[in-house]
Amino acid sequence: MHYDVIIVGAGPAGIFTAYEMIKNGSSKKILMIEKGHPIEKRKCPKDQTGHCLNCKPCAITTGFSGAGAFSDGKLSLSYEVGGDFPTLIGPNECQELIDYTDTIYLEFGADPHVEGVSNPDKVKEIRRRAIRAGLKLVDCPIRHLGTEKAQQLYTDIEHFLQDHGVDMIFDQACEDIIIDDGCCKGVVLNEGGENREYTAENTVIATGRRGAEWLEKLCAKYDIAHKSGTVDIGVRVEVRNEIMEEVNEVLYESKLVGYPLPFKNKVRTFCQNPGGFVSQENYDNNLAVVNGHSYKELKSNNTNLSILCSHNFSVPFNQPIEYAQKVGELTNMLANGHILVQRYGDILDGKRTWEKELAFSNVRPTLPDAVAGDITAAMPYRAMTNIVNFIQAMDYVVPGFAATETLLYSPELKFYSNKVKMEPDLTTNVRGLYCLGDSSGWTRGLMMASAMGVLMGRRLAKED
Numbered sequence: 001m002h003y004d005v006i007i008v009g010a011g012p013a014g015i016f017t018a019y020e021m022i023k024n025g026s027s028k029k030i031l032m033i034e035k036g037h038p039i040e041k042r043k044c045p046k047d048q049t050g051h052c053l054n055c056k057p058c059a060i061t062t063g064f065s066g067a068g069a070f071s072d073g074k075l076s077l078s079y080e081v082g083g084d085f086p087t088l089i090g091p092n093e094c095q096e097l098i099d100y101t102d103t104i105y106l107e108f109g110a111d112p113h114v115e116g117v118s119n120p121d122k123v124k125e126i127r128r129r130a131i132r133a134g135l136k137l138v139d140c141p142i143r144h145l146g147t148e149k150a151q152q153l154y155t156d157i158e159h160f161l162q163d164h165g166v167d168m169i170f171d172q173a174c175e176d177i178i179i180d181d182g183c184c185k186g187v188v189l190n191e192g193g194e195n196r197e198y199t200a201e202n203t204v205i206a207t208g209r210r211g212a213e214w215l216e217k218l219c220a221k222y223d224i225a226h227k228s229g230t231v232d233i234g235v236r237v238e239v240r241n242e243i244m245e246e247v248n249e250v251l252y253e254s255k256l257v258g259y260p261l262p263f264k265n266k267v268r269t270f271c272q273n274p275g276g277f278v279s280q281e282n283y284d285n286n287l288a289v290v291n292g293h294s295y296k297e298l299k300s301n302n303t304n305l306s307i308l309c310s311h312n313f314s315v316p317f318n319q320p321i322e323y324a325q326k327v328g329e330l331t332n333m334l335a336n337g338h339i340l341v342q343r344y345g346d347i348l349d350g351k352r353t354w355e356k357e358l359a360f361s362n363v364r365p366t367l368p369d370a371v372a373g374d375i376t377a378a379m380p381y382r383a384m385t386n387i388v389n390f391i392q393a394m395d396y397v398v399p400g401f402a403a404t405e406t407l408l409y410s411p412e413l414k415f416y417s418n419k420v421k422m423e424p425d426l427t428t429n430v431r432g433l434y435c436l437g438d439s440s441g442w443t444r445g446l447m448m449a450s451a452m453g454v455l456m457g458r459r460l461a462k463e464d
């Protein structure tokens with residue numbers, strides 16, 4: 001089977017590569033390969049059973065539209081948020097790509113309302129408190145799709161691509177790529193126990209965070225130029241909406257960055273969900289990680305957000321993804337395969353949290369099958385110290401954030417380890433091979449990955 005372009009992964013980067021090729025009138029024959037289900041079949045059985053069934057692949061993290069759309073569906077509209085892609089192509093071009101990509105989301109039904117731009121005076125006051133706490137408030141307008149609305153939007157995009165001739169193979173993992181004389185000639189799929197080759201002039205790998213480890217192995221196997229990057233290790237924090245009320249109303253999502261003593265590692269907030277729900281995601285190696293959902297209509301009494309500590313390693317160590325996975329596995333062990341939850345006050349007191357203590361708190365967990373216990377028994381000292389000190393700084397910005405009953409869920413892990421070396425035109429050292437989105441190490445999030453896909457689509461369309 002021969003195609004002009006093969007796209008491995010149907011997340012935002014891959015989707016917008018195909019979309020932009022079509023919009024630019026490309027006549028190239030496109031194949032999209034996705035490990036998970038089409039979006040209309042992406043259903044989590046936990047909605048009916050009340051507990052995680054450890055599906056493989058996880059319907060929350062794999063399938064058409066990738067992981068991001070089924071978590072919170074927020075589009076960051078500033079080049080300052082979403083990864084290192086602006087350093088590759090320049091901030092002005094990156095912002096132009098974001099602005100253009102945003103119009104596509106609007107065409108497919110995204111909410112025209114933008115969060116975080118309506119009350120500049122209150123934003124200044126929040127920033128003032130952040131500065132006093134030693135934190136930086138990053139200005140970033142947010143377009144919130146909402147988990148349920150995002151599903152419909154991406155369903156419409158899926159059908160658009162299919163109607164315009166994009167072939168799609170679902171429920172099929174890519175086993176390998178075909179390299180011949182320094183050139184990528186296609187991919188290998190395992191179909192019915194037999195390997196089958198699909199060849200192409202251009203192969204685009206856009207496998208998202210779930211595919212970061214797989215891409216890292218390909219880079220080592222085929223000498224694809226890359227360098228070890230960053231992994232984020234942290235927790236998901238949950239407080240009552242009343243605590244976050246001002247920030248939720250003014251900013252919707254507060255993107256705060258700090259470098260707390262004594263280690264001065266970068267620590268940041270990420271993926272804030274007002275009135276949202278804490279959720280569990282499962283990786284194929286039975287690793288359970290925590291995330292958050294935010295719906296347009298369905299609301300809880302709590303706000304959740306992640307606090308992530310960035311880890312950069314140097315020689316001789318070059319396995320940051322494996323390191324973060326070990327932290328997650330140890331936490332899962334303590335929670336018998338589930339997510340661990342602990343009150344912030346219990347961490348300061350050096351004790352574990354008990355189920356009965358959660359039952360008496362103002363903050364009731366929105367992840368009911370999380371197991372009360374002791375996060376500090378698994379979290380590395382450096383990361384835990386950074387998180388505790390960052391929460392104390394957050395309390396100056398959001399009074400009450402560092403309350404005894406504030407909940408911390410673990411593990412929250414973000415894998416961005418393998419940063420593929422590429423030129424501003426997205427070419428790698430392997431002819432015919434391109435690596436996009438979160439798996440490439442250059443983006444972090446829906447919008448930036450989408451914008452990178454747009455640039456890729458334009459480049460491939462020019463070759464017609």
